[in-house]
Amino acid sequence: MGSEAGWVLPRQYRNLIDEHSAARSACGMFDISPLGKFRLQGNGAAQSLDSLLSNDITDCCDGHLQQTLLLRPDGVILDNITLCRESAGRFLLIGSASQADVTYNKLYKLFHGQSLEVVNLTDDYCAIALCGPESEKVFQQVQQLPDFPHPGEFRIFRHGGQRCFLTHAGLVAADSFELFCPASHGIDWFEQLMSKGAIPCGLRTREYLRIQRGRYDITRDSLGLTPKHVGLEKFCSVRKKYEGAQIMQQSTSPDGRLIALKCSEACPEIRIGSEVQNQEGQKVGTITVSAESPSDNKGVALAYVTHPHTRPGTHLHIISDGHAIPAMVADTTGS
Numbered sequence: 001m002g003s004e005a006g007w008v009l010p011r012q013y014r015n016l017i018d019e020h021s022a023a024r025s026a027c028g029m030f031d032i033s034p035l036g037k038f039r040l041q042g043n044g045a046a047q048s049l050d051s052l053l054s055n056d057i058t059d060c061c062d063g064h065l066q067q068t069l070l071l072r073p074d075g076v077i078l079d080n081i082t083l084c085r086e087s088a089g090r091f092l093l094i095g096s097a098s099q100a101d102v103t104y105n106k107l108y109k110l111f112h113g114q115s116l117e118v119v120n121l122t123d124d125y126c127a128i129a130l131c132g133p134e135s136e137k138v139f140q141q142v143q144q145l146p147d148f149p150h151p152g153e154f155r156i157f158r159h160g161g162q163r164c165f166l167t168h169a170g171l172v173a174a175d176s177f178e179l180f181c182p183a184s185h186g187i188d189w190f191e192q193l194m195s196k197g198a199i200p201c202g203l204r205t206r207e208y209l210r211i212q213r214g215r216y217d218i219t220r221d222s223l224g225l226t227p228k229h230v231g232l233e234k235f236c237s238v239r240k241k242y243e244g245a246q247i248m249q250q251s252t253s254p255d256g257r258l259i260a261l262k263c264s265e266a267c268p269e270i271r272i273g274s275e276v277q278n279q280e281g282q283k284v285g286t287i288t289v290s291a292e293s294p295s296d297n298k299g300v301a302l303a304y305v306t307h308p309h310t311r312p313g314t315h316l317h318i319i320s321d322g323h324a325i326p327a328m329v330a331d332t333t334g335s
Contacts, residue, residue, distance in 0.1 A: 005097035012202035016294035023200035029198035036100030042116035126186030128187030253276035256306035
């Protein structure tokens, strides 16, 4: 078992190779319940959120998702938000597990009582992600949805008399979709999906899949990352004012960015905070998260690295527990 933002979750159910194979070629199932979940509803909900979040809510239609960011006034990322728009007066927001309390408190302080209702659903709703080419088939055997959501969409439906959401946001992998159901029905959903062929996967497999895409919870370290540090400028509007907009709309570029590293040999576990060095032995970065490849025991990691060491193919070394581990900057653009 392992911990995530105060929750206890399985690090793995079986072995990494089986779990990874299920998520890539069949149907892997992940418990993602620690994610923050909030509902904002009332007159002016769209305008209120538009004044706070970085993306243009006017570009998001009913029944669709939008990736957006909650920033501090200095442009540092507080939370990475998936916005689900039911209507101009009703939204579901899905945020990172580590920032669930921070995001809820900010939303409540800013909006609650101003003709708006802010509800924290984090503990009330279970969340399960299905990943792999067989996932839709498995889900449809438990709940028939004639209008299955395409990427960037969500659907609301009832199962056992309970209101549920199905999003196609790719929170675990590019082809994953996510079920949100009342917590009291979570075990039943998990067991039904498993009986139809879903393979439970743990934290280690999920982390590996996310690192392969060059993604992770960008709010959980103390590096003070802005959207420009992690390549998320596309989620920041240049047409409106929002918290942190002034910093984001300046033309200055950061001294480095978050990149993915793949080790070239089997290695011990890479510790978060480990130093990254160039070929001359100079420190050029810091490891922010790591995982072990399920097939060859080679490590993969994300690191904040200074320019010009961020180009794919650049050879670096990770210094962990006295070992100098050879690694190369990976190209995640096609992941």
